[in-house]
Amino acid sequence: MRHPLPAAALAGAALLALAACSGSGSGDDAADGELALVTSGTLTVCTNPPYEPFEYEEDGEIVGLDIALTAEIAADLGVELRPLNTGFDAIESGAALNARQCDIAASAITITDAREENVDFTDAYFDADQGVLVAAGSAVAGEDDLAGLKVGVQQATTGASWVEEQGLEGVQFEDLGLQIQALRNGQVDVVVNDVTVLESYVDDELEVAFVVETGEQYGFAVRTGNTALLEAANATLARITQDDTYDTLVAQYFGTGAATD
Numbered sequence: 564m565r566h567p568l569p570a571a572a573l574a575g576a577a578l579l580a581l582a583a584c585s586g587s588g589s590g591d592d593a594a595d596g597e598l599a600l601v602t603s604g605t606l607t608v609c610t611n612p613p614y615e616p617f618e619y620e621e622d623g624e625i626v627g628l629d630i631a632l633t634a635e636i637a638a639d640l641g642v643e644l645r646p647l648n649t650g651f652d653a654i655e656s657g658a659a660l661n662a663r664q665c666d667i668a669a670s671a672i673t674i675t676d677a678r679e680e681n682v683d684f685t686d687a688y689f690d691a692d693q694g695v696l697v698a699a700g701s702a703v704a705g706e707d708d709l710a711g712l713k714v715g716v717q718q719a720t721t722g723a724s725w726v727e728e729q730g731l732e733g734v735q736f737e738d739l740g741l742q743i744q745a746l747r748n749g750q751v752d753v754v755v756n757d758v759t760v761l762e763s764y765v766d767d768e769l770e771v772a773f774v775v776e777t778g779e780q781y782g783f784a785v786r787t788g789n790t791a792l793l794e795a796a797n798a799t800l801a802r803i804t805q806d807d808t809y810d811t812l813v814a815q816y817f818g819t820g821a822a823t824d
Contacts, residue, residue, distance in 0.1 A: 598791040601663050602645070606637040609649040609665035613740045615763045616816040617671040618646070628816040629669040632688065633783065635808060636667070636799040650737065652719040657681030660786045667792060668784040671757060673721045683787050685796045687780035688809075693722050694758025696746060696765075697772045703753055705773055715742045715751035721779060722755040743769075 601607050610629060612618040618627040625646040637644040653659040654668045655678055673691065674684045697703045703712070709731050716723035718735040726733040734751050736742045743764055745751045754761070758774050765771060785792045803809040 598640070598795065600642065601666050605643045605645050606633065606640060606667065607645045607647055607665040608633045609647050609654050609659045609668040609670065611649055611651040611654055611670045611738060613738065614671055614760050616818075617760065618669070628689075628812060629671065629783075631812045631816065632800075632803070632809075633667060633669045635803050636783075636796050639799045639802070640795060651717065654784070655719050657784070657787070660784065666785065666789075667796065671760070671781050672784055673779040674782040675721065678784070681787065682784040683789065683793050684782035684784055685793060686800055687782050688800055689781040691757045691759055691779045691781060692777050693725055693755055693775040693779075694761045695772045695775070696743075696754040696756070696761045696769055697752070698746070699768055699770045701753075701770075701772060703772045706775070708772075709753065712752035713750070715745050715754040717742055717756055720756065721777065722757065725775065725777065726755055 608630070610618040610625060610627075612620055612625055612627070614627070616627055617629045618625055620626070625648065630644070630646055633646075634644045647665050649659050649664065649668075649670075651670060653664075654670050655672055657678075659665055660668060660682060668682070671689070671691070672678070672684075674687060678684070695703065695709070702708065706729065709729070712732070714726050714731050714733050716726050716733045716735055717739055718737060723733055723735065734745070736745060739756055739760060742751075742754045742756060746754045746769065753772070755775075757779075758771060761771055783796055785796070800809075803812075
């Protein structure tokens with residue numbers, strides 16, 4: 564399920580108002596709304612591949628829709644982009660941002676109230692739901708069929724929370740790649756994660772059994788109080804929506820001719 568950038572991304576960011584870039588080396592936020600980056604001249608992005616098409620490795624580099632979108636933010640700021648492979652638990656908890664490992668986190672992060680206690684989110688840029696991936700020909704067809712099964716989840720994700728809320732037996736893995744491997748080798752019976760990324764694993768052996776409509780939305784995260792970077796990121800999201808860059812990038816990374824189904 565794919566949707567264009569939510570209309571909320573346009574609110575409050577109609578004009579591109581970029582803060583001045585100055586590197587502090589220590590990554591401390593500058594005063595008076597001035598933008599200070601962890602590394603001068605570089606926008607460092609915490610991300611957690613594999614999570615195709617949002618972030619994944621290709622020819623030794625991290626690429627994907629999240630990387631392309633944050634590259635637009637970096638370009639508007641006049642700086643280079645540096646993706647940094649980071650554990651998702653450190654991303655969603657805000658630990659990586661607070662430790663000044665990166666300036667912004669971009670890893671298909673669902674905006675939640677709990678996470679907003681630890682980070683500031685940009686406007687939403689993607690809509691998502693959960694999916695259940697199974698071996699082809701599995702009898703699993705709905706939520707009731709998950710009872711008694713071992714459900715592979717990615718730690719610290721909304722999918723893991725959903726499985727716990729249903730009272731199911733969740734088996735945690737550090738990343739999506741390990742989840743898929745566990746399903747293929749029979750360590751778990753099914754895998755729960757965002758349906759958009761599970762679709763890339765569908766083949767003769769694996770299929771999406773069903774979708775759980777959770778109505779989630781992704782946002783980029785910055786350190787709490789880093790208003791200069793937050794405003795710059797929102798301005799870029801507004802700009803790329805208005806000039807069709809967003810639709811072009813979605814079509815590119817989803818391998819489709821359009822940004823929506």
